[in-house]
Amino acid sequence: MKTLLKLLVTAAIANAGWHVADVWLRYFKFKDAVSQTSQFSPTMSTTQLQNRILELAAQYSVPITEDSISIRRDERQQQHTFIDGSYQQQIELFPRFQYPWTFEIHTDTFTDGPGSAR
Numbered sequence: 774m775k776t777l778l779k780l781l782v783t784a785a786i787a788n789a790g791w792h793v794a795d796v797w798l799r800y801f802k803f804k805d806a807v808s809q810t811s812q813f814s815p816t817m818s819t820t821q822l823q824n825r826i827l828e829l830a831a832q833y834s835v836p837i838t839e840d841s842i843s844i845r846r847d848e849r850q851q852q853h854t855f856i857d858g859s860y861q862q863q864i865e866l867f868p869r870f871q872y873p874w875t876f877e878i879h880t881d882t883f884t885d886g887p888g889s890a891r
Contacts, residue, residue, distance in 0.1 A: 789866040796864050800876050803833040808880045811854045815884040819844045826856070836860050837878075856880045 806829045814822065822844055830837045837860040847853035858878040863871040 785867055788868070792865050796862055796874065799833045799835060803829060803835045804878055804880075806833070807856060807878060808882060811856055811880050812882040812884055815852055815854075819846065822854075822856075826858075835876075836862055842878075852884045854880070854882050854884075856882075 807826055810825050810829065811822065814825070817825065823839065823842055826842055826844075827837070827839060829835075837858055841860055842856070842858040845855045845857075847855075856878065859875060861873050861875045864874050865871050
């Protein structure tokens, strides 16, 4: 009986670890893709950049909305882009027990290319 209890606890911890790792991996891939997009797309307008970020969110199954993304460009230097956003995702730690986890996105990138379009 003691061995069975240890196996159940181990299985529950492994299940939670799997779900957390899956969500975190998607978060880091999405965050990296957003950073690369802002760095290597200096001619995109803020609307185009926001649409590309939403495409990336769909690609990585990230539940971020248009309202939760903020894009700002430095008025003095068009090559300086700030992107901020956040989203909340439910992570199933144990069967039928989900925990809401908030993920923050912040990029502060410079590009060497031509100035951005508005």
